[in-house]
Amino acid sequence: MNLPKFVEMIEVCPRDGFQNIHDLIPFDTKVAVIKQLATAGYQRIEICSFVSPKAIPQMADAVEVVASTRDVLKSNGVKTAALVPNARGVETAVACGIDELTYVISVSEKHNMANVKRTPEESMEEFKALIGRYGDKVRFRLSLATALGCPFGEEIRTERVLEMAKFGFELGCEEVMIADTVGMANPVRVSSLMTALVHAYGPDKFIMHLHDTRGLALANTLAAMQLGLHKFESAVGGLGGCPFAPGAAGNVASEDVLNMLTEMGVETGVSADALNEAVMLIREGVHAPIVSHMAGLYKKSTCV
Template identity: 40%
Template sequence: MRMNLPKEVAIIEVGPRDGLQNDPSMVPTPIKTEFITALKRAGIKEMEITSFVSPKWVPQMKDASEIVRAINDSSRNIVLTPNRKGVDLALSEDCKAVAVFVGVSNTFNMKNINKTTLDSLNELKPIIAELKEKNIFVRACISTSFYCPYEGKIAVDDVISLCSAFVDSGVDELSVADTIGMANPKESFELFSRLNELFPQTLLTAHFHDTRGMALANVFAALQAGIHRFDTSAGGLGGCPFAKGATGNVATEDVVFMLHQMGISTGIDLNALKDAVKLIEPHLSRPVESKYYHLPESE
């Protein structure tokens, strides 16, 4: 029996945004731009580079405009925008790719942006329409797609309903997240199989956290479900400030190593990727935990 494996996979790097947002050590802006540049040298073509959020709630992202101005190239540089104000700031900086987000869980959404899931969706629909009129790439991040730290297990139909509403609104991509890292491979395979069947014309991206050590297994399960795009974070950095207990995203270098070992192309140079992690490591408040990063050089 043959495995259902693609010839190539797209890696969407989220380390500069999702990876750094929850780190209490304030990383200097020049270091962030060096980090992003080093990741691009490694072959990253799509990346969440920053977030236009309130510095009161996420102080690490207060230099968003400076980051956008410093990183000006033709690759897909995505900025996260939680609301109308964030979108306006992104547009004022001439950003070409914007991410919006909503939690499937009402409680998580209220904790995160003080709105219900439905209210957030209704607020975003006209914004998405406006962005598409301006030919902006729109990525919809679907948080708590498997489990919520407040509500527990999330119903698959609720995830599908929210994804469907975003697809109907015209988004280009759905990034479906295991925000607190509780999903198992069976759940991942089942959800992404259904999403792949229902939304064949939409870019589908899987976003896993490694809280319980199952992120790589979940990546493999999503691959089997036909998913060829994955959010990953160099060094396994990350964690959500509104999801207690959520640890880092699955490490870019671990995912890329696994894929390359299986003969799947990513276009990413692992040695250059490791160099990017070395650059950011001294500025972090916690150690880098990815497995590949700590392998001896001869490996």
């Protein structure tokens, strides 16, 4: 099989995993989970989003969470990422010292309206302005939501995804994220879209963000890896879901991705033991089901 020798796993549980949970997660639990993940061997962790607490109450303490975890993340060599929806979010993130910012634009107009109450074109104009204002202060990456399927039935054309990726690269983004926001993709669709994108820009330019709504996230991961893609976002425990997309389930679970890659001989630098410790912290302090296959199977230095 045509597999990369190394895959970068990017952890998003503290942001995408936590944002859709109804019961507010205690501040100390958030901090403990992030500190535990900081020891797992990740290069990057998305730790929060700087959004209106009215829209996403779970992120109301984002500034405090960053302040309480920044030193541990830095000492472990972990770069911090955060999602930002607007100029206010960027200003706060820059002030907090976040290393890279994710700006989301949906390929689907209906989803973009539900998510940020703007058309994709309006979001693109704002992103262009943000790059012009803050591009010399922080690294931006563009996330193309619903790139592999729209929950509102809108057709997602490969040509449109190519156009929006080109827009991001021309603005100076080093990476564009391709997000299966509600888990509608299948391996054939992933292969079709990513073949076109890799042909145009190469595999190093893209991050895959896959949800497991229909149980196909690992299969979709493998389909993308066959094309040389080697950067994947996941959430420990399989937590997550978009608050503005009907039927959205959790992200692909980090421990399941890690198990698959390890069994196939693909290096990640991520510790299964450390992930299992994070799962146990979530079980104790977060009112949400752990849906991964591998959670709890790992013990210290032993697989049972």
